Structure formats: structure tokens, C-alpha cells
Amino acid sequence: MFRLIKYEMRKNITSVVILFAVIMGLEGYFLISALTDSRSHTAISSSLLVIATMVAYFCVCIFGIATYSKELKSKTGYMTFMTPISSFSIIGSKLISTLIEGVFFAILLVVLACTDMALFEAVFPETKLFSSFINMLLESMGVDASGFWLGMLATVIELLVTFFAIVSMAYLAITLSSTAFQNKKYKGVISAVIFIVIVIIVSKVADVLPNIYSNPTSVIEAIVSMVPALIYFTLITVASIFVSGTLLEKKVSL
Amino acid sequence: MLKCENLVKKYMNTTAVADISTNIEPGKIYALLGPNGSGKTTFMKIVAGLIKPTAGNITFEDKPVGIYSKAHIAYMPTENFFYSYMTCKDAGHYYRDFFNDFDEEKYHQLLKEMDLDLNQKISKMSSGMVAKAKLAITLARNSRIIMLDEPLNGIDIIAREKVINTVIANATQDNAIIMSSHLVDELEKVIDYAIFIRKGEVVMQGEAEELRTSRGMSIVDMYKQIYAHD
Structure with a gap:
């Protein structure tokens, strides 16, 4: 690799x-x-x-x-x-x-x-x-230097996780258009539509994730409140990669 | 070595491969014959693992086509498939990195025979030069099966003999070479086995010499007879 x-x-x-x-x-x-x-x-x-x-x-x-x-x-x-x-x-x-x-x-x-x-x-x-x-x-707000940098680090991790979720969902949409929908016309449009649909569904589910702290009062609470979303988007990434890889193995058509 | 049973590949309303069954054995040069759109390229792509068949079975050394077969089957597509930044040297490094059967020294020798510069960008080459570069890199793999899709396309009449001779020089008792072409007269003198494909189906196949004897005509004449009304 x-x-x-x-x-x-x-x-x-x-x-x-x-x-x-x-x-x-x-x-x-x-x-x-x-x-x-x-x-x-x-x-x-x-x-x-x-x-x-x-x-x-x-x-x-x-x-x-x-x-x-x-x-x-x-x-x-x-x-x-x-x-x-x-x-x-x-x-x-x-x-x-x-x-x-x-x-x-x-x-x-x-x-x-x-x-x-x-x-x-x-x-x-x-x-x-x-x-x-x-x-x-x-x-x-009770945020000292270490708390500030911890918060920054958590934000960077959250950005990375959502970044990979977006890229892997796009991969899934492109893979679907090139495998399961390979026989359809306008594959480019199909992959764009699939991507939008996946993003909407994933966002809707993200909205109902458990809220650990509705109003975090410290950096630690803010970080902890990110955890459900981080786990969720990591699972989305893994699932998208798994489905894309399996589809390519079974239905690739170049 | 390679067994194909009732292969089918469908796209929307088109059937590219309707029914292909054949066995490929080492020590032979095979010709995959048929006009444009008969299913030759689709068949080769299925063997190369670039397309999954809609139905049918295909195995290489009793294993389904996949990672193992890709390590032992070399495929030369009709199109220029190199990355746009690549020179002949870069392409050689790529093959060396991914294929254990790639012989870099042989590649350099083949490029020399084809009058190609190692440092020339492939995207800047003429179609004839690209065809030669594709051939050199594919033949530089000591693979069990070497598939050449239209190897004479874009090659001028003078260089064709050189290409054919290079292909023959790379045929051994351990490998099988499959060539597709509609320039049947060029292949007639070198092939051991002919597979005629028409509308995605094998309409006739057999040892070239046996076919000539039993039908009392050359492969070229058989080709004309089969495809005259297409």
C-alpha cells in the first residue's frame, strides 16, 4: 500500500x-x-x-x-x-x-x-x-493555556474525522455510480445525487445523536460532548470504505 | 491454465459478451479474432480483472480472477493508460514496484529495439510510439499469460513485422500469448490457436493448423467467410 x-x-x-x-x-x-x-x-x-x-x-x-x-x-x-x-x-x-x-x-x-x-x-x-x-x-470562562490547546486539538481531530467522513462518503457515491449503477446514463450526475442524499441522511442522523452536555461550561465538557459525533463519523467512514471496497471487488467495470 | 465457462457481460441494453467458453494453455499463441464491437476487448478486460462478468465462471490456475491472477497475467489495453506525468522510465519504475515478474533490463532492451527514449514523456509521444511503449512494458513482464489488445493499432506497416517478431521472441513453453486484431493476415503466420468471436459469442475455435486442414482455407479466408455479412 x-x-x-x-x-x-x-x-x-x-x-x-x-x-x-x-x-x-x-x-x-x-x-x-x-x-x-x-x-x-x-x-x-x-x-x-x-x-x-x-x-x-x-x-x-x-x-x-x-x-x-x-x-x-x-x-x-x-x-x-x-x-x-x-x-x-x-x-x-x-x-x-x-x-x-x-x-x-x-x-x-x-x-x-x-x-x-x-x-x-x-x-x-x-x-x-x-x-x-x-x-x-x-x-x-475558566480556560487556561493548556485548556485552550486541548480545545484546539479536539477541534482539529473533529475536523479530520468529519473530513474523512465526507471524502469516504464521496468515494461511496462514486463507487456506486461506477458499479451498481454502471449501466445507467449520466453516471456523473448520479454520483453527485447519491453523495447529496448520503450527506443529508448522515446529517439528519447526526442531529439526533445524544447530547452529553447541552451547554458545556468547560473545555473538558466541550470535548466530551464531541465524542458521540466523533464515534458516529468514524463509523460512517469505516462503513463507506467497507461498502466501496466490497463493491469494487465484486462489480468493478473499467 | 485459464478456464472460461459461459462468460456473459451485459451493459444496459447491450450484450458485450454473450457466451464465451474457452481454455488457454501455456506454450501457444492465441488469436482473438472478430470485427470491432465483437467482444474481444471486453473478454480481455474480464481476464485482466478490470471487469466483472455478469454471469459465467473464470478461473486462472483454479483460482477466481483477482489479486493472484493479476500478478501473473499481463494485459496491454488498446488505449494509452499511462498517467499523464509518466516518462518511459517512470512507467518502468511503476511496473517494477508492483509486478514481481517485471524485468527492468528486458524493458530497457525492448525500448531500445523500439527506438524509444527512456526519458521521453509518454503523453507527448505519437500514437505509434505509445503503442510501442505499451508493448515494451507489457512484454517486459515474464507473465504466465500475456494479452495484447490490438497490438498492431497505430503501428506503421514497416514496424509491424518488428512488433510481430518481438511478440514471437517472447513466447515460451511456459506462457500463453493472446492477441486480438482485425489485421488477421498479419497474425495468420504466427498463431497456434484461433478464436473467432461474433456478437459476443465464440463461433469457431481450434488449433490454427487443424482449422486450415479441416476447412481447406486460410485463417484469413475463414475470417472473411464468418464476418462477410456483418
Whole structure:
């Protein structure tokens, strides 16, 4: 499977490099703006960096989904499916390579955010008041530094779990359109419709999950209240991978 | 070695393979003959494990087609299936990484014979060059079964003989080579066994020499007779 991951990464390298270049371009814009004391440009560039963070999340998600879709719908899929490797390993390698790309961008953006915030405060000292206000607010809520980072970690885990649930549900929709519905016209539309239907059903069920703390008053309570959703979305991911892999093993048609 | 019993593959209202039963044994070169749309490619894809049949049985060395058979069956599709970034070198590394029967030295030798540059991007090659690259990478696997779907497509008339000779040079007593083509006259002189497919069904099959003797005509003439009214 590690060999497959290597080739998955190679296939996506152009898109990853473009996304990286865009983020670094925005970072360059921010640095020049901050170091030249240009408030308006600093505001624009920092806003663009925040938007880029969200865009990067969706881009990595789309890269992961697009590579799987292409595999099942274009002739290059022969390269992968001719190899003596199970369908589960093929799906697993795609998910892991998507995870690696996601972690790479997450680390890059966190490092940039920390250095940029420090630079921002150094260049514009008055913004220290804002961060002091945030710290006071957190302290009044009983959140100390360790609690804050624990909360951040829990949020990152929640983002990762939901990210994988979305990607694996998209894999399931694409697999269904290429296997069980392979004989139908407009397979692309079918996979989009299936994906939307799956997401709606999964969201509806998520809404009725048990609420451990309806109004969490501490970080620990907030983290504990995430647990049912984390377990649920992990199960959704596992089930989607299992169904996709089984369908590919039994009904693949390239 | 490979046993196919009553294979069927249906798509919507189309039946690509209606009924194919045949056995593939080592030490022979097989010709899969039939016009476009007769089901040759679908049959090969079923053997390669790229398509699951709607009905029927297919086993390789008594095991269902799957991971084991993929390790021992090499398939060359008609299309350019390489990733867009790949050079001949990258494609060779890919095959080396995934197929234990891939002989990298043989691959380089075959590329040299085909006048192909190891570092040239395959997506930038002419269709004839891509056809040669596909052939080189497939024949560089020392597989039990080598399937070549339309190996002469896109190959100019001068290079065809070279391609045919390369295929013959790779035929051994331990492997079986299956070639599909509608250029029957090119295959006539090299094949041991002919399988005629018409509308997804095997209409005639047998040892090439026996067929010629019993019917008193060449494989080319048999082809013309079978498909004249299609």
C-alpha cells in the first residue's frame, strides 16, 4: 500500500504545488504589507490568508475525491486496477495520501498563523490589546493555556474525522455510480445525487445523536460532548470504505 | 491454465459478451479474432480483472480472477493508460514496484529495439510510439499469460513485422500469448490457436493448423467467410 501512496502523491503533486504557491504568494503579500507598515494591505492579505485556510481544506478534499473519480472513469484507472492489490488497499492509499496532504497544509498554515500573529503584534503594537482582551475572556470562562490547546486539538481531530467522513462518503457515491449503477446514463450526475442524499441522511442522523452536555461550561465538557459525533463519523467512514471496497471487488467495470 | 465457462457481460441494453467458453494453455499463441464491437476487448478486460462478468465462471490456475491472477497475467489495453506525468522510465519504475515478474533490463532492451527514449514523456509521444511503449512494458513482464489488445493499432506497416517478431521472441513453453486484431493476415503466420468471436459469442475455435486442414482455407479466408455479412 505504501507504494500506492507514493504514486498517489506523485499524481497530485502539481495541484499541491499550485496550492502551496498560492499560499506562499499570499504570505509574501502579507509580509511585504506588514513590513512596509501598510495597514490596508496587511488587512487584505491577512483576510486572504484566512480565506486560503478554508480554501486549502476544501481543495485537499476535492483533490482526494477527484483522484478517485478519475481512477474509475478514465483509462489511467487500468494502471491501478491491473496491479495485484486489493480494492481496500487502493481506497486506503488514496485516503492516506489525502491525509498526508491535509496534514502538510495544516502544519504549514498553523506555522504561518503563529509567525504572522507574532509579526502583526510587533508591527502594530495596539493589536496586543485585542489579544489581551481575548486572553481575559478565556480566563473568565475558566480556560487556561493548556485548556485552550486541548480545545484546539479536539477541534482539529473533529475536523479530520468529519473530513474523512465526507471524502469516504464521496468515494461511496462514486463507487456506486461506477458499479451498481454502471449501466445507467449520466453516471456523473448520479454520483453527485447519491453523495447529496448520503450527506443529508448522515446529517439528519447526526442531529439526533445524544447530547452529553447541552451547554458545556468547560473545555473538558466541550470535548466530551464531541465524542458521540466523533464515534458516529468514524463509523460512517469505516462503513463507506467497507461498502466501496466490497463493491469494487465484486462489480468493478473499467 | 485459464478456464472460461459461459462468460456473459451485459451493459444496459447491450450484450458485450454473450457466451464465451474457452481454455488457454501455456506454450501457444492465441488469436482473438472478430470485427470491432465483437467482444474481444471486453473478454480481455474480464481476464485482466478490470471487469466483472455478469454471469459465467473464470478461473486462472483454479483460482477466481483477482489479486493472484493479476500478478501473473499481463494485459496491454488498446488505449494509452499511462498517467499523464509518466516518462518511459517512470512507467518502468511503476511496473517494477508492483509486478514481481517485471524485468527492468528486458524493458530497457525492448525500448531500445523500439527506438524509444527512456526519458521521453509518454503523453507527448505519437500514437505509434505509445503503442510501442505499451508493448515494451507489457512484454517486459515474464507473465504466465500475456494479452495484447490490438497490438498492431497505430503501428506503421514497416514496424509491424518488428512488433510481430518481438511478440514471437517472447513466447515460451511456459506462457500463453493472446492477441486480438482485425489485421488477421498479419497474425495468420504466427498463431497456434484461433478464436473467432461474433456478437459476443465464440463461433469457431481450434488449433490454427487443424482449422486450415479441416476447412481447406486460410485463417484469413475463414475470417472473411464468418464476418462477410456483418
